[in-house]
Amino acid sequence: MELNGAQIVIQSLKDEGVEYIFGYPGGAVLHLYDAIFQQDDVKHILVRHEQGATHAADGYARATGKPGVVLVTSGPGATNAVTGIATAYMDSIPMVIISGQVPLPVIGSDAFQEVDMVGITRPCVKHNFLVKDVTKLAETIKKAFYVATTGRPGPVVVDVPKDITDPRIKVPYKYPKKVSIRSYNPALTGHKGQIKKAVDLLLTAQKPIIYAGGGVILGEGSKELIEFTRLLEFPITNTLMGLGAYPATDKQFVGMLGMHGTYEANMAMHDSDVIIAIGARFDDRVTGKLDEFCPHAQIIHIDVDPASISKTVKVAIPIVGEVKPVLEQMLEMIRESKKKPSKKALESWWKQIDQWRAVKCMEYDRNSRLIKPQYVIEQLYEVTKGEAYITSDVGQHQMWAAQYYPFDKPRHWINSGGLGTMGFGLPAAIGVKLAFPDSDVACVTGDGSIQMCIQELSTALQYNAPVKIINLNNSYLGMVRQWQEFTYESRYSHSYMDTIPDFVKLAEAYGHVGMRIDKPEEVRPALEEAFALKDRTVFLDILTDRTENVYPMIEAGKAHNDMTLRVAEGTSTDRELA
Amino acid sequence: MRHIISILIENESGALSRVAGLFSARGYNIESLTVAPTEDPSLSRMTLVTRGSDDIIEQITKQLNKLIDVVKLIDLAESDHIERELMMVKIRTTEHTREEIRGIAAIFRGKIIDVTPTTYVVEMTGPSSKLDAFIAAIDGDTIIEVVRSGPTGISRGEKGLHL
Ligand SMILES: Cc1cc2nc3c(=O)[nH]c(=O)nc-3n(C[C@H](O)[C@H](O)[C@H](O)COP(=O)(O)OP(=O)(O)OC[C@H]3O[C@@H](n4cnc5c(N)ncnc54)[C@H](O)[C@@H]3O)c2cc1C
Ligand SMILES: Cc1ncc(C[n+]2csc(CCOP(=O)(O)OP(=O)(O)O)c2C)c(N)n1
Ligand SMILES: [Mg+2]
Numbered sequence: 001m002e003l004n005g006a007q008i009v010i011q012s013l014k015d016e017g018v019e020y021i022f023g024y025p026g027g028a029v030l031h032l033y034d035a036i037f038q039q040d041d042v043k044h045i046l047v048r049h050e051q052g053a054t055h056a057a058d059g060y061a062r063a064t065g066k067p068g069v070v071l072v073t074s075g076p077g078a079t080n081a082v083t084g085i086a087t088a089y090m091d092s093i094p095m096v097i098i099s100g101q102v103p104l105p106v107i108g109s110d111a112f113q114e115v116d117m118v119g120i121t122r123p124c125v126k127h128n129f130l131v132k133d134v135t136k137l138a139e140t141i142k143k144a145f146y147v148a149t150t151g152r153p154g155p156v157v158v159d160v161p162k163d164i165t166d167p168r169i170k171v172p173y174k175y176p177k178k179v180s181i182r183s184y185n186p187a188l189t190g191h192k193g194q195i196k197k198a199v200d201l202l203l204t205a206q207k208p209i210i211y212a213g214g215g216v217i218l219g220e221g222s223k224e225l226i227e228f229t230r231l232l233e234f235p236i237t238n239t240l241m242g243l244g245a246y247p248a249t250d251k252q253f254v255g256m257l258g259m260h261g262t263y264e265a266n267m268a269m270h271d272s273d274v275i276i277a278i279g280a281r282f283d284d285r286v287t288g289k290l291d292e293f294c295p296h297a298q299i300i301h302i303d304v305d306p307a308s309i310s311k312t313v314k315v316a317i318p319i320v321g322e323v324k325p326v327l328e329q330m331l332e333m334i335r336e337s338k339k340k341p342s343k344k345a346l347e348s349w350w351k352q353i354d355q356w357r358a359v360k361c362m363e364y365d366r367n368s369r370l371i372k373p374q375y376v377i378e379q380l381y382e383v384t385k386g387e388a389y390i391t392s393d394v395g396q397h398q399m400w401a402a403q404y405y406p407f408d409k410p411r412h413w414i415n416s417g418g419l420g421t422m423g424f425g426l427p428a429a430i431g432v433k434l435a436f437p438d439s440d441v442a443c444v445t446g447d448g449s450i451q452m453c454i455q456e457l458s459t460a461l462q463y464n465a466p467v468k469i470i471n472l473n474n475s476y477l478g479m480v481r482q483w484q485e486f487t488y489e490s491r492y493s494h495s496y497m498d499t500i501p502d503f504v505k506l507a508e509a510y511g512h513v514g515m516r517i518d519k520p521e522e523v524r525p526a527l528e529e530a531f532a533l534k535d536r537t538v539f540l541d542i543l544t545d546r547t548e549n550v551y552p553m554i555e556a557g558k559a560h561n562d563m564t565l566r567v568a569e570g571t572s573t574d575r576e577l578a
Numbered sequence: 579m580r581h582i583i584s585i586l587i588e589n590e591s592g593a594l595s596r597v598a599g600l601f602s603a604r605g606y607n608i609e610s611l612t613v614a615p616t617e618d619p620s621l622s623r624m625t626l627v628t629r630g631s632d633d634i635i636e637q638i639t640k641q642l643n644k645l646i647d648v649v650k651l652i653d654l655a656e657s658d659h660i661e662r663e664l665m666m667v668k669i670r671t672t673e674h675t676r677e678e679i680r681g682i683a684a685i686f687r688g689k690i691i692d693v694t695p696t697t698y699v700v701e702m703t704g705p706s707s708k709l710d711a712f713i714a715a716i717d718g719d720t721i722i723e724v725v726r727s728g729p730t731g732i733s734r735g736e737k738g739l740h741l
Contacts, residue, residue, distance in 0.1 A: 118592060123603045127646040130592070147646060182741075183588065183649040307640035310633070 003173040005134045005165035006035035009098060012141040014041045015175035018069050020060060020434060021045065022053040026073025027113060028100025031165035045434065045463055048455035050077050052427040054084020055453065058093050059428030062414045063389055064435045065220065067094040067148050074100040074162075075113030079120065083421060085155045086124035090418025091241060092218055094153035096144045097121075103163040104132060117159045126154030134164050135171050142176045151186025152305040153218055186304060190321035190329060198276070198300040198317045199333045205274035206345040207296075207352075208234045211257065214241030214417070215279015215303060217410045221323030222246070225278065228327050231334060232341055235353055237265040239280050240402055243413045248406030249386075254353060255362075258286040259554045260399045263361035263563055266552075268353055269294055270560040276300040279323045282313045283418070292559035302326050361552045361565055362403060370545040371520050373397060373472045377404035380442060380470060383527040388440035389414060389432045393425035393449030396478040399550040401444040423452030426469065430456060433465040440531060442468040447500050448477045457510035460537045468530050469539045471503060474546045482549045486564075487556070507539035518543040580609075581635050582654040582661060582731045584739050585624040585642060589615055593647040597624065600645065606630065606638050610728030618741070621649065625730040650739060658734040664727040665709045666691070667700045670720045679716065686712045697722065705729070 003011060009032055013021065021044045025033045036044050047053040050072045057068025068088075072081045078099045088095045102111040118130050127147050129140050137160070144156040202208060210232075216225050222245050229236045229252055236246050237257040246253055255262030257269055266288075269275065275297045280286070287293045290312060299315040301308075302323060309318040319326055364374045377400050380388075390405055391414040392398040398415055407413045414432060416424040429443040450471055460467060480495040507514030513536050517526045523542065530538040551566040587593050594613055601608050609627040616623045628638060635653065642648050654661070669679055676698070683690060683700045686708065692699035702712060706729050713724065733739070 119595070122592075122596060122599050181646060184646050305644070307637065307644050311637060314633075 001173045002170040004031075004167045004170050005137055005160070006031040006167060008134070008137045008171075008173050009141065009160065009165065010035045010039060010042060011173060012138050012175050013069060014039070016141070016145050017066075018042050019066075020057075021069045021071050022047055022057040022060075022431065023071030024050050024053055024073065024077055026075075026077045026100065028074035028102060028162045029071060029077075029165075031162065031167055032071065032098075032100070032160075034167070035165075044071075045459065047427065047459050049453065050080035051084050051423060052453050052456040052459065054081050054088065054095070054097070055421075055424050055427035056431035056434075056456070056459075057095055058084060058088045058424075059391055059414055059431030060435050061088070061093050061095055061431075062428070063411050063432040065411065067096055067145060068431065070095065070097040072097070072099050073113070074102055074117070075115050078115055078117045082120060082124065083423075085121055085157065087416050087419045087421040087424060088155040089124045089126070091214060091416065092153050093155065094148040095155040096141075096148050097155060097157045099157060099159050101130070101159045101161040104161045105163070107161065117157060121157050124155075125157050126152075128157035128159065130159045131161065131164050134169060137164060138173060138175050139179060142179045143181060146179050147181070147184065151184075152308075187320045188322050188325055190302065190319040190326040192329070194317055194319045195326065195329050195333060198319060199330055199337060200339075201274055201298060201300060201317065202232065202276060203334070203337060203339040203341055205234075206342065207268075207272045207349045208232070208274040208276070209268050209272045210234050210236040210276050210278065211239070211269065211280055212236060212242045212245050212278040213239040213280025216242055216245035216323050219279060219304065219323035221279065221327055222410045224324055224327035224331065228331055231331065233346055234341075235268055235350070237261070237269065239283070239286055239417075240415070241417045242280060243402060244407035244410040247408040249408055254357070256402060257560075258283075259288070260403065260550050260552065263359050263552055263565065264353055264356035266554065266560040266563055267356045271352070272297045274298050274300070276302070277315070278302045278327070279304075281308045282311065284312070287313060288554045289557055289559045294560070359565070361563075364566065368545060369520070371518065371523060371542060373400045373474070373544045373548055374404050375520065376470065376472060376523055376542055376544065377401055377444065379524050379527055380444070381405045383524070383531055384440050384442065388412070388442050389429075389436065391415065391425045391429040391432060391441070391443045393443070393445040393452075394420045394422045394479070395446045395449055396474070396482060396548070396550050397444050397446040397449075397472040400472070422449040425449060426453050426467070427456045427459070429467040429469075430460050430463070430465045433460075433467050434463065437465075440468070442470055444470045444472065446478060447471060447473045447475060447497065450503075451501070454506070457507065457512060457537065457539075461511045464535070466533075466535050466537045469507075469537070471539065471541045472544050473500070473503070473541050474544050474548070475500060476546060478548075479550070485549070503539055503541040507537075512537040512539055514539045514541065516541045516543070579632075579635075580627065580629050580655065582659070582729060583626045583628065583639065583642070583651055584654055584731060585626065585651040586616070586649045586739060586741070587622050587624055588647040588649065589620055589622045590647060593622065594624075596645050596647055597626070597642065600641055601628075604637075604641065606634065612728045612730055621741075623739075625728070627729055649741065652733065652739050654731045654733060657737070659731050660734060661705045661729050661731040662703050663706045663709055663729040664703050665701070665712075666725045667702070667713070667716070668722040669698045669700060669716060670696060670722055671698050672696075675720065682712070682715050686715075688712065
């Protein structure tokens with residue numbers, strides 16, 4: 001079959017099984033858009049800003065496990081995509097970004113809408129390509145998908161100069177079934193000897209804990225993780241990125257760990273003697289003060305990326321491999337082993353954990369006359385029966401969503417953890433909704449974040465992707481305000497927005513339903529009404545307690561056993577700001 | 579400690595900047611970097627000298643290995659190896675100093691490869707420390723220019739860095 005470069009790109013995507021392209025046209029990709037026009041197999045979603053395209057593709061990828069696909073033009077289109085590419089990179093999300101480029105002969109001449117996309121994205125992609133030969137186009141796209149989806153996943157940019165897609169130049173087309181790259185051979189199974197050592201250590205542990213992260217979700221290892229945890233009867237904690245990898249409503253789950261994790265999770269980490277880290281990367285939000293991180297523990301670490309191992313925290317037993325096969329290997333060895341975990345040790349360990357649990361670190365003032373954000377999330381959980389896909393933006397609302405919506409299944413909690421990108425939530429929700437049109441999709445956001453990609457409300461309408469926007473409106477850049485309260489003696493420098501749009505009218509202007517809720521008793525009915533409106537996007541502008549803070553918290557530079565807990569009395573109602 | 583990392587990398591445009599970019603982005607130091615094609619035209623060989631604690635060097639090699647363009651690498655400092663650097667030094671000379679400079683150059687097995695009435699260019703190869711010693715032995719005020727290639731290295735014995 002002979003095709004031109006533009007057709008090759010689209011046909012390659014089709015052959016790769018791509019369902020959606022999230023994109024925005026411009027000069028350098030006009031040939032490509034013409035090829036898109038002439039087919040119906042790959043559906044194109046026209047966003048309103050290229051950042052939205054990347055986040056939507058990202059949300060699609062996180063919810064489905066399939067790579068997200070983005071198409072942008074050169075220059076400003078490409079630079080607008082960079083925030084979303086970096087977001088995907090930090091959370092290891094598989095994504096292929098096709099960017100237009102000026103024609104090969106003028107590259108380097110400061111041509112109209114020329115930027116060095118390969119150079120700009122180099123530090124925030126897993127890999128990138130500049131296509132210089134149309135006969136290599138299909139193979140390059142195959143390589144991009146291969147690299148993006150294998151090993152530790154990540155975004156891959158394919159920069160395509162306009163002359164490569166010239167409709168007049170046709171070449172034979174064949175999409176490779178497989179590609180191999182001699183310098184790229186990600187590990188699958190783990191080293192047997194290391195696994196044996198790890199199993200031995202696990203079976204002699206007195207105060208063990210499983211610390212599982214986003215890698216379990218990325219590597220589809222949830223089932224094995226559950227089996228592993230139940231078999232050993234160990235406590236388990238998840239990172240922000242790992243929520244849903246293990247059912248949060250299960251009794252062995254001690255909650256999220258880290259800066260805004262539970263008291264019991266952090267104390268258990270601190271006191272443990274053996275930690276098994278599974279697809280987690282010892283992020284500074286998790287470890288707190290490094291010198292005092294888990295002082296008594298021997299650590300086992302399973303990770304597909306050797307560079308994640310012993311990067312910040314030295315581990316005793318590194319295991320390089322994919323979560324799923326390594327856990328399968330471990331399960332087999334544990335079952336065959338004559339040694340069993342010590343029942344007695346575990347009993348007293350659980351007793352200790354139950355004492356930490358009794359602190360009830362997540363309690364909040366349920367009698368407040370103001371709407372507590374935590375209450376909204378609890379109600380959201382009930383109304384959606386815990387089954388919705390929840391995307392979020394970045395800030396306090398993100399933490400409350402993570403803390404008060406217990407996720408029982410992987411891929412249902414979709415947020416930007418590593419880069420912490422405000423503006424992520426709404427476009428991501430659209431990507432999720434397109435992937436799962438029959439599921440409830442809600443975006444938990446804040447008055448600051450939602451304004452960063454608000455334009456995508458228009459995309460939601462055009463492509464019939466009805467999502468529910470839960471705006472926890474505190475009139476503040478709340479997370480910033482909280483830090484200013486804690487560490488800058490409440491000097492609220494530029495964390496208050498004097499003017500916030502009327503979100504109800506704004507939603508209506510975009511063709512959606514808007515509701516404002518300012519009383520606690522209205523929350524539940526409003527949520528019910530919103531989710532009953534199956535085919536409408538509903539914007540719930542919920543005016544919450546403006547001075548509420550996220551607790552518990554490990555303040556900057558402190559250790560796991562030095563958490564700041566909520567002071568029970570003196571609730572924020574009393575501290576309401578003028 | 580000082581480490582010499584020898585890298586086989588795809589001979590593609592941009593490959594060098596991936597390595598250089600990695601070092602600047604992650605705050606690793608590069609003392610020197612040399613690159614040239616190998617007998618296999620699809621591959622370049624890079625020799626990189628860096629300093630750091632064992633932990634940092636471990637991260638550096640892991641991060642380098644993560645680059646898709648990096649095919650293989652070894653840390654030469656981990657085993658027996660030979661290290662050579664090429665240097666050319668332009669020295670201002672006078673009637674009286676010529677003899678002495680020739681003498682010192684001879685001790686260091688340097689060659690005089692260019693002569694003008696007022697200058698010599700001395701060429702020398704050897705481990706970097708030897709080149710440093712030569713520079714130290716010459717009167718600093720007479721040195722017009724020093725050009726060094728940065729070290730390259732090869733392991734001793736049967737072992738080698740190849741595909
Ligand atoms: C406002 C804010 C507050 C935050 N507070 C917290 C907090 O309190 N607690 C918290 O936990 N986080 C918090 N975070 C998130 C934090 O910044 C990190 O993003 C997060 O902790 C990283 O999660 P992770 O360790 O699971 O790693 P991920 O980023 O999910 O990385 C996954 C790891 O698994 C590996 N991997 C990938 N695929 C596989 C596979 N198939 N097999 C094996 N390994 C694999 C990868 O190599 C990587 O090392 C916060 C973020 C924000 C924005
Ligand atoms: C693009 C971007 N800019 C700035 C920040 C820093 N930041 C983190 S949280 C936050 C406040 C978010 O405010 P809002 O969306 O209202 O959420 P709230 O904390 O009030 O729930 C800011 C500014 C960021 N994470 N992302
Ligand atoms: Mg806010």
